[in-house]
Every structure is written in structure tokens, then in C-alpha cells.
Amino acid sequence: MRRDITQIAKASLLFQNAPTELVEPLLESARVTRHTRGETIFIQDDPADVIYIVVNGWIKLYRIAANGAEAVVGTFTKGHSFGEAVALRSARYPVSAEAVTECELIAINAVTLIQMLESNPKIAISMLTATYAHLHNLVSQVEQLKSRTAPQRVAEFLLELCQGSDGPCQVILPYDKTLIAGRLGMKPESLSRAFAKLKEHGVRVKQNAAEIKNVNALRKYVEEDPASSWKR
Numbered sequence: 436m437r438r439d440i441t442q443i444a445k446a447s448l449l450f451q452n453a454p455t456e457l458v459e460p461l462l463e464s465a466r467v468t469r470h471t472r473g474e475t476i477f478i479q480d481d482p483a484d485v486i487y488i489v490v491n492g493w494i495k496l497y498r499i500a501a502n503g504a505e506a507v508v509g510t511f512t513k514g515h516s517f518g519e520a521v522a523l524r525s526a527r528y529p530v531s532a533e534a535v536t537e538c539e540l541i542a543i544n545a546v547t548l549i550q551m552l553e554s555n556p557k558i559a560i561s562m563l564t565a566t567y568a569h570l571h572n573l574v575s576q577v578e579q580l581k582s583r584t585a586p587q588r589v590a591e592f593l594l595e596l597c598q599g600s601d602g603p604c605q606v607i608l609p610y611d612k613t614l615i616a617g618r619l620g621m622k623p624e625s626l627s628r629a630f631a632k633l634k635e636h637g638v639r640v641k642q643n644a645a646e647i648k649n650v651n652a653l654r655k656y657v658e659e660d661p662a663s664s665w666k667r
Contacts, residue, residue, distance in 0.1 A: 487517055605647070
């Protein structure tokens, strides 16, 4: 495994709190997989026998609803891990995973990790940290859906991609707008209306790039109470 890939794994939430002497043997038995855009990593109800860490590119987790609609559960990129909670229970994946872009993944055998957990409990702290992070992200998504308007949710998504904390910023949309809409719990046409609304707040979207006039001003808009618009 390349040194840069090993460093990404060690810095991930999955292993950043684990002792190096425990992580390195585990990574030696792992493998790096490469996937093309649109390729399926696993499908819902497959045995959860592998834990993944993203080296580069983007992955989406999704479920197919009873009406056939796709519900995006989450998106993951460099340094993010997924599949650990169900793999450690020897369960089945509750979602499907697909490569949104070309990507590289570190695939860790779940049985090997479980054996290491049994003999070296210290690594369990990292597992708990990663599981908590996933739970926190899900809670944040629910909060967004319940307490923020569609334009505010889109604005927050753009802010997550910003490198700076103030002034102007340009971000590249990491994947297509249909997926962004699904990730934010809205239909593509609602996303288009949200982008149009954000023009009032200094956001201009051109193809796969978004130009933000003032990051701090946009952040204040995200934190604004939606009900305040009725008081104006």
C-alpha cells in the first residue's frame, strides 16, 4: 500500500485515535480497490464483510424507497469511512453504495478487524468515534430538513466546501446536481429554485462551480431563523 494511502487511513476518523502499532498490521492486510463512476460497491442486504475508507473521489450511500425513488443517505470523500457499524455486528448492509466519481477505496476485512478488537480493545475507541461521527451527521441532516429552508440547506452545503471563513470564495460542485438535490432532501427542480434564491445572497452558480461573494454573510443567512421572514 502506498505511503500516502496509509497516511490517509491513519488520519481517518476510523483510526486517528488508535495506536499506530495496531493500525499498521491491519492496513498491511487491507487492499486498495479502484472504481469507475457509477460502479456499485455493494448493494442493500449484501453481507457486511468489508469496511471502507475513501482515498479519493466520492461515494454515495442510498436506499430505494417502496415507490422506487432513490433516497440518498450520505456522501463520503477522502478520509471518510463507511460500513463499520454493520460490519462489526456481522450484519447486512442496510444501504447500497455507488461510486459517484472515479475513486479509490481502502477495503478492510471485517473479520480481521473484529479479531483485532477482541485481542486489543484499545482500538475500540476509534470504532466508537467513527460511529458517533456518523450518528452526528445523520442528526445534522434531520435538523437541516426540519429547521431550514431549501435555500439555507443548499447554502450550508456550499459552505462545507469552502476553504476560507470570510470574503469571496469559489467552490467546485463535487458531483451532479441531481445527487446534490437527493443529498439535501429535495427534488432537482427545488434545487434550481434554491440556487436562484441564493443569487440574492451573493451566490452565482455556473455549470459545476459556485461563486460566493461573501462567505461570512452567507453563513449568517444559513443561521437565520426561517420564521423571521414573516416578521419583515
